[in-house]
Amino acid sequence: MTPEQFHEQIWKALKPINKEEFHAVASVPPTAEAVSFIETSTGIKIPEEFATFSMKTNGLCIMAKESVWPEAKLFDVAPAWTFHCGVVLLGIDTDDLPEWASILEAYKQLVERFEITDVLPLLTIYGDSNHVWGVRKDGAFVEVYDDEITVLDKEFTDVYSEEIEALMQRLNDMKKRVAARQK
Template sequence: MALQKIYDYFRNYDKNTYQVVACMGNEPSESDISAFEKSIGSMLPQEFREFTMSPLGGLYMDVREEVWPQAKQFDIGPFWSFCRGIIVYGIAKEIPDFLDIRVKTKELHEAGFIDYIPFLSIVGNGDEIFCFDKNGNIVILDYYQTGETTSIEGSFSDCLMKQIEELEERKNKKVRGEDK
């Protein structure tokens, strides 16, 4: 099972370093996901469907404030030093709007990006969003700048695990003071 690596990671992640919020207990049903798919006229990849129906669906993960303080207005630094978390959009019951795939999809579609379903964002990088195209392939959409996409190889779990690993790398650089 490709998602097992992600599930294992979150069973053992460093709770002193990372704050993780997920739907835990408010997971959507198969009919909730089917209703969303019907509304967008597209099927979600099976692996993402499984993840969003797990307790981790609707995931928000960031580095704790005491480890990596949030940037203040007018702070400067390398771009990576502002990217301190990950959002995986979900369909959980009572999910906050900023984590709701339905809200984010509506926002993209109203902006004219009707061929994409957003599923992942990097906190601090408002320009790019990871999406599924209508065929279930993963692309990075440069939402605010060019409107262009870049294809990403691999599955949802590959993509999410890579983003977790990159967040770990950024956190380590921040802790070492490499953002000065």
């Protein structure tokens, strides 16, 4: 897939997003040195189309607005999905990129928690640090859930689109949950 096709597919996946219900935020573009630093530090090459996209839209996060998806309170107990209110295309470090949106920080978590050193995370669900999608050293696109790595036979952009659709479904489920509480 060319960088242009990748860019088109990511934005196509976002077309159904309702701007009244979701925020879209991103960081400033990284430097070429920041890209090289990740690749040198991890030994894993960032796919060209992802790196090119990040130079325009770095660390893109689609997050449900608190007005429709209330933030959990301290010590709240609820099903896990109720904490998964966003989808994050992880970003290349810049001064304004939050740590939770950083490829390098997600990589460090994989190493520390699961001793996975050959996967570079590129996509995650906000609130679910056990689940990422990324690229393996050999270039394979993979899904990591806890410490299990599964090679995927689909395009990164297809998974992104599926996760955006799943986020919209979780939002609809959350709206029903909130409405039921208000009765």
